[in-house]
Amino acid sequence: MALLSIRNVFKSYFLHGKRIDVLRGVSLDIEKGEMVSMIGASGAGKSTFLHVLGTLDMPAAGELFFEDRNVFAMNDAEIADFRNRTIGFVFQSHYLLPEFTALENVAMPALVQRRERAPSYAYARELLERVGLGARVDHRPGELSGGEAQRVALARALVLKPPVLLADEPTGNLDPVTGEGIHQLLREVNRDLGITCVVVTHNATLAESMPRRLRLNAGQVTEA
Numbered sequence: 321m322a323l324l325s326i327r328n329v330f331k332s333y334f335l336h337g338k339r340i341d342v343l344r345g346v347s348l349d350i351e352k353g354e355m356v357s358m359i360g361a362s363g364a365g366k367s368t369f370l371h372v373l374g375t376l377d378m379p380a381a382g383e384l385f386f387e388d389r390n391v392f393a394m395n396d397a398e399i400a401d402f403r404n405r406t407i408g409f410v411f412q413s414h415y416l417l418p419e420f421t422a423l424e425n426v427a428m429p430a431l432v433q434r435r436e437r438a439p440s441y442a443y444a445r446e447l448l449e450r451v452g453l454g455a456r457v458d459h460r461p462g463e464l465s466g467g468e469a470q471r472v473a474l475a476r477a478l479v480l481k482p483p484v485l486l487a488d489e490p491t492g493n494l495d496p497v498t499g500e501g502i503h504q505l506l507r508e509v510n511r512d513l514g515i516t517c518v519v520v521t522h523n524a525t526l527a528e529s530m531p532r533r534l535r536l537n538a539g540q541v542t543e544a
């Protein structure tokens with residue numbers, strides 16, 4: 321059984337009386353432990369796809385299964401709980417809280433969503449060491465480089481130990497060398513922690529380095 325299975329998903333936007341059909345019957349299986357890249361032209365719908373896959377947005381039609389669980393059939397509270405337990409997100413912007421340290425930012429989801437205290441700090445510190453920031457735990461976001469801030473965001477996305485990580489242009493704001501460092505970390509997260517990763521990227525070289533490559537075009541997802 322696939323870890324994630326999307327079935328016949330449709331999603332349109334309506335703006336100023338016009339309808340944009342972004343996802344037009346997308347079906348896709350992602351197996352546990354896969355490392356998948358997704359490319360596609362600007363505006364093709366990659367972010368839309370990732371948001372639907374991550375339950376941040378609901379489609380007009382279609383199904384999402386996580387193992388044998390029918391996710392879109394759940395109520396809102398169940399979907400939110402599913403998302404918190406299952407999916408880590410990294411976006412193009414890091415969205416770190418400026419008044420908190422790197423350590424506090426990474427621990428935040430565990431503090432807020434799981435109401436933990438000590439264990440989350442220990443694991444948050446371990447994750448910051450894993451992303452090479454053991455010496456920056458007390459820095460606030462304004463005291464970090466762009467690449468370092470994105471590494472903190474990656475550590476934060478992992479603190480609840482999600483089985484799935486979705487990354488939307490995680491290197492879009494970074495220079496190529498720093499971006500490659502983030503992709504390397506994503507590969508390590510996939511290999512060492514066994515986390516299933518889907519990475520949307522404009523960088524064709526990085527996309528091609530992933531074991532499985534998808535393309536979003538004309539509302540359809542195909543193997544690239």
Ligand SMILES: Nc1ncnc2c1ncn2[C@@H]1O[C@H](COP(=O)(O)OP(=O)(O)OP(=O)(O)O)[C@@H](O)[C@H]1O
Pocket residue numbers: 333334335340342360361362363364365366367368369
């Ligand atoms: N909230 C919205 N309301 C109306 N149209 C939207 C909305 N969000 C996205 N769109 C449109 O839907 C299409 C797909 O957008 P999406 O952000 O998913 O594309 P993308 O492939 O991620 O693009 P990019 O690579 O430029 O980030 C675009 O044409 C966009 O203008």
